[in-house]
Amino acid sequence: MKRKLKQNLITFYNSKSPVSEQIKAVRTSLNFATIDQDAQVILITSPTPSSGKSVVSSNLAVSYAQQDKKVLIIDGDLRKATQHYQFKADPYRGLSSLLIGKLSIADAIQETFVPNLSVLTSGPMPPNPAELLSTNKLDTLMDEFKKSFDIIIIDTPPVINLTDAVVISRVADGIILVVRANHTQKNEVSRSVEILKTTNKKLFGTILNDAKYEVSDYYYY
Numbered sequence: 001m002k003r004k005l006k007q008n009l010i011t012f013y014n015s016k017s018p019v020s021e022q023i024k025a026v027r028t029s030l031n032f033a034t035i036d037q038d039a040q041v042i043l044i045t046s047p048t049p050s051s052g053k054s055v056v057s058s059n060l061a062v063s064y065a066q067q068d069k070k071v072l073i074i075d076g077d078l079r080k081a082t083q084h085y086q087f088k089a090d091p092y093r094g095l096s097s098l099l100i101g102k103l104s105i106a107d108a109i110q111e112t113f114v115p116n117l118s119v120l121t122s123g124p125m126p127p128n129p130a131e132l133l134s135t136n137k138l139d140t141l142m143d144e145f146k147k148s149f150d151i152i153i154i155d156t157p158p159v160i161n162l163t164d165a166v167v168i169s170r171v172a173d174g175i176i177l178v179v180r181a182n183h184t185q186k187n188e189v190s191r192s193v194e195i196l197k198t199t200n201k202k203l204f205g206t207i208l209n210d211a212k213y214e215v216s217d218y219y220y221y
């Protein structure tokens, strides 16, 4: 994605902008990359903080919704929740409350102003995010969500130094790694790829965010 994002949910507010076109290109590459496999649940992470995971997650979710898919975006970053803000949703009725059994699915899933797109916000920050995310409850919830949504996108914390993304990956079909130009170090990328290999999940691709030059998105798997 190219500089500069004036508005985080650009795919919705300006679907013809260059960034929106790039998000669409990512979606198309993803469709090709996953032609022979399940790609209903996509986990988005990055090596270190502030790479653009949350912005990419929300815009990719919008992009799928614009393709008439029924989409759920889950704020799986229980430590630095942001999706409630992007979608003007209630931050407290969310994933952590569902995981501790304090909420029903119907009360937790919130429709957004984007047609076809629902959000599950993070809920209140628990004392033990990784532990909470490792309970079977998450698996049960995901089985339910998969019945109601075509595509589920999960925004997660960075993968270096925090286990949350690895823990959540068990319920994902594959992973997208977001790296940021002039921010993410090469060794951090390779370290992340090593960590993600241990999940035995497909690395669907890598997105280079915030590059100065036009030819900035690359994709591999």
Ligand SMILES: Nc1ncnc2c1ncn2[C@@H]1O[C@H](COP(=O)(O)OP(=O)(O)OP(=O)(O)O)[C@@H](O)[C@H]1O
Residues within 6 Å of the ligand: 001, 002, 003, 004, 005, 008, 046, 048, 049, 050, 051, 052, 053, 054, 055, 056, 077, 080, 082, 156, 157, 158, 209, 210, 211
């Ligand atoms: N391509 C871009 N151009 C300009 N600003 C960007 C771009 N991508 C992200 N940002 C800004 O950088 C900040 C971090 O982005 P974002 O919250 O998506 O990162 P993150 O990886 O989710 O961070 P965290 O690790 O804190 O969850 C935000 O203020 C966002 O608006």
Ligand SMILES: [Mg+2]
Residues within 6 Å of the ligand: 053, 054, 055, 077, 080, 082, 155, 156
């Ligand atoms: Mg984030």
